[in-house]
Each structure stands twice: as structure tokens, then as C-alpha cells.
Amino acid sequence: MTATVSPSSAGPMLRRGRSGEDVLLRVAVTGGALAILGMLATLVLVLFVAALPSMRRFGPAFLFSSEWRPNALPVLKLDGHGHTIRDPRTAMKVVDHYRAPAFGAGASLFGTVATSTWALLLAVPLSLGAALFLVRIAPVWLVPFVSFLIEFLAAIPSIAYGLWGMFVLGPWMGGPARWVRVLGMQLPAGIESRIGALAIHVPGLRWICTTSVGGKTVLVPPTGRDIFVAGIILGIMIVPIITAISRDVLRSVPREQMEGTIALGATWWQSCREMIFYCRSALFGAILLGLARAAGETMAVLMVMGNTAAVPTSPFMAGTTLSATLAGEFPEAATSDLQRGALMEVALILLVMSLVFNIVARYLVIGKWQPSAATAH
Amino acid sequence: MQGGGATFPNPIYQQWASDFGRQHPDVRIEYVGKGSGAGIGGLIDKTLDFAGSDAPLNDEELAKARRTGGDVVQIPSVAGAVVLAYNLRDLRGELKLSGPVVADIFLGRITQWNDPAIKSLNPHLVLPDIPICAVHRSEGSGTNFVFTSYLCTQSDEFQTQVNFGKTVRWPIGEGAQGNPGVTQALEETPGAIGYIELNFAIDNNIPVALMQNESGEFVKASPATASAAGEAALVDMDRYKTLTVRLWARPGPNVYPISCFTYLMCYRDLGYLRDRQRAQAIVDFFWYAIHDGQDVATELAYAPLGQGVRQRVQQELDTITFNGQPLHHQP
């Protein structure tokens, strides 16, 4: 029996054949590798099967419908004169028939997209800027220190962010009227509401500060639990990932590239732009990884978002995301098969989303550089 | 033994659990307040030994329970009141509200505090010109069930657009988790209005509105006015042969219109537990709840069960069995 030549142990190998312990170890490690494949397969399979009833029932409309109605809505019975009839036992009106419960991931999907967008808007400039700082500006002794601090942000558990957002950032932000507050000084309530009333008339602010309720345009109440705050928290959370990968990607740009541009008389910023352009696909991959993390985040969003199953019309309104809906509604899904199926479908959507982001991102980043386990999780 | 469910009775169940635990040192009772929906779910998939819920089992849940473990015993343990609490710091005086007006607020049709509909109920109050922020429960909640059921009796529009249930889709407003969550949201947001249980409002010193009942009176919520509603319900218990009757929207002098029972639930035959001692402990605990336990109700701002209700509950408890053998209370 010949021994296999493996690249990691190239060189002269004694033809000893495979001994017992070799076989044992080989089986063990192959088992480990297969386990990993099995884990992904199990995940996808179990969720798919669990979501089937809901998928069959609602079809592709599930993705777009923002209706999340666990209970059936009645259509009232009318007597001969067209009046409703009162039931003495329940004191409600007698029902003719019900419109069946309907679920749709539309609101959750919108929330996920909205919060992730805000998160990226915040995180991408900060991360790229910091990455450029680390690679092109900072003196050598400063780099490990600052990188270390940025990675600290990644180590903080998400529930800590949620708590901070819920008790510190949220109350401080409290909606558009409160933005007039300068560093904690509170304006008298009358002035705040008057400024808010003005906002209705300014075309740009109108969209964010107001919402339409029953046909009337109304100022969004300042609760501090909304999409925007969730977006900020998520942004802070994904900064370390994007920064770390971007830093390593930018570092791997060959010297000649940079020296070439400088020789041509480019300014510092222009050569930076060249660098970014050079590894744009890998940087895009880094951003996608950050996006994947933001989309999948549960606890921080759950605690900071207000959790209403409706599509918010202003970023200062409460909403929900795929993961928050999942976490919030799961406890009671045991009582309704349809609801549980719908939640499984939400989980499946979340899984597919994160898989797609991750796969595309790895594909983009892997071409130029391998993400290290210590930086991207 | 493990119980869970409604957050409304959580304070008194914790009290009962520790008092009962002192009398029976070999019994440990754990009750977790996660919402009535979670409690019922836990009972059905048997991850909980007993459940607490402000809402009785609906048809779907009852059918499910019957499939997994047989019939379910649902007994009222205490009564309470769902109150409309609000955050209007500068308001001088007590706010008066009526069912239809509250329904319109939570439907989003009344959006400002100085709306004419609210003004007409409170002619002597100066109402501020700020938006109303309606706060509701975001998880499956018995308090939700009670409140929405009440609003359905007050407004056809509410019944057809939102209907009642432990979870409903609210057209507007902000969601919060649990009675404590709503309380917190109320404290933080000026102009907020939310529905919570009376004891939470009292413990946190939050102003509540007087509600107009079916007889036209504006009644303040209290253990006494909730008990008055309980008395009115006895008739229905006999007429419909069930312990799960509605206490809301009842006419009568000094009757608070959004009163409710909260129920303790377990399977009628506890043989599936395989542990006779645990089954016995459940029965004993339920017995304790409706007898000695009632003594602490009023001081915790709950309404104790009346004598008539207690009798009927006792009869129901006597029907609990272990593999067919009746489990009677052992003093």
C-alpha cells in the first residue's frame, strides 16, 4: 500500500503504508470536515422543511406582503334591515365569516433593509476612513494600538450594544424634535413642538418628521425607539469588521502601484483613490460582510426598535426586522401552526439572505485576500 | 414545578409561590412572566406544568391541547382591571375617557390630545396640543386580549379592522414588551397613552383615566370596582356553564368597564406527568391560590374572587385526576 503524498508534507516520505493510528486520525479529521458540511446541510434542510407549509400557503407574495395578522378579521353579519346584531354573551357584534389570518415578511424585510442601509451609511465612510488611516497615515507604533481598540468594539457582545442603545442612545435621540437639543440641554416643550410643527412645512424635513395617519399629516412622536437609532447601533457594530478587512485588503496593494501614482504627481488623496479602485471588489466584499452581519443581528435591534409589525413611513418610527420578528413572536408561535410556519419562513429568508451575502462576499474577497478568522466573524 | 404566562398576575403568583413554598418545603414553584400566549404555548407542548393567562383558550388552542394532553382546566385566580394610563405631566385633574373614544385613539382616528371628542368628555380640563402616542403590547398578551375584546364591544370599526386576540395587528402606535415595558414607554414619552394592569399603574404612580361604563358612569379602577364586575358575571357562569366569562363591558353601579379574570390552567388529567407528587402539588397550589392566597390580593391591588366564584372553582378543581383517579386537595 502506498502512502499518499500530501502537499503539506512534501518531500521524502518513507513508504511505510498507513498504520493504525494514521487511519484513526484520518477518520477523525475527515469526520470533522464532513461535520461542517453536514451542519450547513442540516440547517438549510430543517428550515426549508419547517417553512414549507407557509411557503405553500402564501407563495411568493409572502415576501412583499406587509400584513402580519395572526388573527382572523371578522366581517359582521347584517340583519334584514342592514344593521349589525349584538351578541349578548360577548357583547360584540355577531360575525358572518372571517378573513383568514395572513402573514407576510414585507414589513420585516423592509425593516432589515432600512436598518442595514442606515448602518452602512454610517459605517462605510467611517471604516474606510479608519482603514486608510491605519494603512497610510498612522505611524508604525500607533497601528497595532488603534487596530486593537477597533477590534475591541467587535468583542463587545451584541446585548451590551442593545442595552446601551436602549437606555442611553435611544432616550437621547428621541425623535426629530429633540435634535434641536444641544448636548443634553433641553428646550422648553412648547418650543420643541413648535419647531416640530414647522417641520411639516419644510419639504425636505417633512418626509422624516411626519407620518400620515388616517389621512392627516402628523408629527412623529418622539420615542427614541425607531429605525434610525437601530441603524446607528448596527453601524457601530459593523465598523470593526469592515475596518479590519479593508485594512488588510489595502495593505496588500502592491507598493509599485502606490509609488507609480505618486511619481506621476498625484496628491495623497488621489493615490488613496487609486488604491481603493484597485481593490474595489475586495472592499465591496468587506462591505457585504458588514451588511451580512447587520442584517442578521438580533438582540441589539430587538431592544432598540420598538417592534411594530408595520412598514414605517419615517425613519423615526418604530418598525421590525426579520430577526426581531423572529425573536419577538416565536414564544407564542407554538399555539398556531400557521404562525410558526410563517416564522420559519422568515428564518429561512434570513438564512438565505445571509448565505447569499456571505458567499458573494467571500468570492469577492477571496480573489485578493483570505479573511483571517480573528478579524471577520 | 414550572409555570409561566401572563405578566399581569406575575407579582401575586410570585408571592403565592414563595408563601406556598414556605408551607411545603419540598415543592419549588417557578413562574415566568412571558405573556399569556407563551404560557398557553408552553402548556400545550408540555414544557410548562401550568400556565397563567388572562385569555381563555380559543378554539384552535383547545383543540390542540385536547390532542396533546386532553381537556384543560381553566380557573380564575384573581380579577383585575385594565386601565388607560397616560403621560400628560401638566394636566390638572383626572382624565375621563369612553370606550368609543379609546377605540378611535387606538385606531388612529384621534391623533391629538385636544381633539374635540376628548374635549367633550372633559369640558373642565385644559388639554395640550400634542400628538397622542398609543402604546400597545408587542407580544402575545392576555392583557391585549382583554383590552381588544373590550374595544370590540365599543366600536364596530375596531372589531372589523383589528378584532380581538392575544396578538392583533395594531394600525398605529408603538409596541412594548410586557406590562413593565408599556409602563416604561409611558414614563419616557410625553403624550403617550397605553393600557396596563391596575397594579402596575399603582406601583409606578402613573395617572389613569376614568372610564365610562355601560351605565354611563365614569368609574375609577380599583379592586372594589373590579369585584363589582365579577359579581355581575356570576349569572353568565351558570347560564353558559363555564368559568371563563367576560368581566368587561358590564353595566351596573360602580362597575369598572375593563375588568377581567386571570386564569390558571392545567390539564384535567395530570397522568402524563408520571409524578403523582407533582400532580398533587399542582392541585394543592391551585387550592391555595383560591383560598389562602386571596388574602393578599387586595394589598397587591388585585380583586379577590367572590364567594360564589370560589365555590364554582372548587367544583372544577375536584374534577382534576391522575390517570383517572381524582386528585383531591390535601390540607
Place this chain on the structure above:
Amino acid sequence: MAKKRDTRAHLASHLMYGVCIAAAAVIVGTLVLITGYLLAIGLHSLHWSFFTNLPRSDPPGMRNSIEGTLILVLLASVVGIPVGTAAGVYLSEYEVDSMLAVPVRFVCDVLAGVPSIVVGILGYELLVVPAGTYSGWAGAMALAFIMVPIVARTTEEMLRLVPRSYREASIALGATKARTIVNVVMPSATGSLVTGAMLAVARVAGETAPLLFTAVGSDFVVHDPAKPFPSLTLRIYELSNEASPAARAQAWSGILVLVALILLVNLAVRYFTRRRVAR
């Protein structure tokens, strides 16, 4: 004309230079802000009874939750670390670019990015529903699921750093492949492997979502993993939903303890990894 364009370009360059510095400063500043808050409020409400009392006592404490997290993480490690290490060894030492290795590496990376709540739901469907009860085992296995890809990747990376010459020398001296790996390659990377495992442990200790529907939490001291199990993160989450200032203070204390523990582990990891890389 050229001069004017030059000046503008130089202005822009100086501006962006400053912006990048500002970006880094903002990030570090945010870190300081957040940890500052955690420290200040957490320390303010922390007292000895936190570590000794239970949630039902007065004043309430988190002893059972701290124990619970430690036990859950231990159980998760018992499954997660061996499986992850095995996979990592496979990727590094055997058929590095074979048909199996490429997808495994890829899947490993992808698995690491799966949202933790989805892992919790998997745990619920596979381990809670058939058993009929929430359990510490379900929670621990969900955590292990998260650990495996992380451990596998760090193991592979760290083993790759071991110079080829070690392996060649060992083979030349007549050792089997297995002996080579176990007695030569791995011991020389022990420090890194351990720190890799610690990274995974720190990550998993701070997770809440996978435990929401598996271990579910408890107010009592639980040592039987077949029952609902307490955890520091779950308890903090529960407390955050309660409105009383006392609950809030407790939540902050809990966060402080949790974050301190995790950051300490991460500090140790970074310190050791730095030494190894700068060889």
C-alpha cells in the same frame, strides 16, 4: 489653470487626510463612550450580593446566571472544540486543495456568518421539540454550532504557520503522519490553538439569541442540563424588559461582568497572537 486645479486637488487631499484621522478618532471615541458608560453605570450598581444571590432573593443577584453561562460554555466547548479542531487539522494537513477541502473551507466561512438566532431556531426544532422541554443541552449545542466554524478556521490558520520543515523532519525521522501531526505540528502551535479556542469561547459567552428558545433561562440554580437553563445574557435581556430602576441597575451590572470577562479573554488572545506573528 493647471495651478488652480492643483491647489484644489491639494486642498481636497488635505481635507480627506483630516477626514480619515477624524474617522479613526470617531471610532475610538465611540468605543471609549460605550465602555465608559458600561463601566460607570455598571460599577455604580455592582455590589457583592450580585455574585452571591439569586434573582429571587433580596437584593437580587445573578449567581445562577453566571454559573449557567460557565456551564453552557463548557458543554459547548466539549463538543465544539474537538469537532472544530478536527476540521481545522483536516484543512491544514490533509489534501489541502482536494475536492473535499475547498468546499469545506468555503462552507466554514459561510457558516460563521449565519445569524445566531437562526442557529437557535435550528436548536429548537432539532433538540427542544422532540424532547418536549427546553434544556441546557439544546442551548449548549446551539453554541457549539457557532463555535465549530470559528475554531476550525483559527486551527487551520495557526497550523499553517508551523514551518514545513518541522513536518518534513518528523517524517524523515520515521514518524507516521498521525504522530507527526499530534506530536510535532500541534504542540508547536499550542499557544495559538488555545488562543483560537479562547476566541471562540469569548464569542459564544456573549451570545443571547441562540439561547432564547433553547435554554430559555431560569431564576434558580440549575445544574441539570436537561432542564431550562439560566444564562447571564438571557438574564440581562429579561431584566432589560422590566421597567423598574432596580432591574435596570442589575442589567448594567450584568453587562459589566459579562463584558469584562469577554474583554479579558480577548486581551489575552490578542497579546499572545501578537507575539506569535512577530516571529
